[in-house]
Amino acid sequence: MIEVNIDEKEVRKLFLEELKEHIKKVDAELLFWDTKELTKRTSMSLSTVQKEFFYDPRFPKRKVGGKWYFPAEKTKEFLLSWLDEQV
Template sequence: MIDVKINEAEVKQLCREKISEHIKEVDAEYVFWDAKELRRRTCMSWNFIQEQFFFDKRFPKRKIGNKWYFPARQTREFLERWLDEQTSI
């Protein structure tokens, strides 16, 4: 009979490291997002974004010409904080 023992804490840590590596790779693809990418990444409509957090002074955004741009890393950090701040119903 074979007895296999797994250190759950070590497996969780390895998973976290691999996930973190993949997130860094994906984030490295873009320096900034446009409005279309922001909608895609949040799965939210433009109207919902504007109603919920677009006008929050902490939300990083720049308007160049007629187009909005959002620095990818700072926007992701803001969105994670914003989501944590939302109360569950």
């Protein structure tokens, strides 16, 4: 008979490390966000985004043709700063 013991805390730790690594890889794949990705990542509607921070001069954005693009890393940095400023 074979008996296997599993340390649940260690399994959870390994799982969370792998998950974080996978999330980093997925995030690294996107250089730019479009409007759809921005609203998805912020969990805000486009009208809320426009009302809250879209017109903030610090918010990184570029319009190419008729479509808005947001550099992923700079946008994340801005959003974290913006959120800290909200009281």
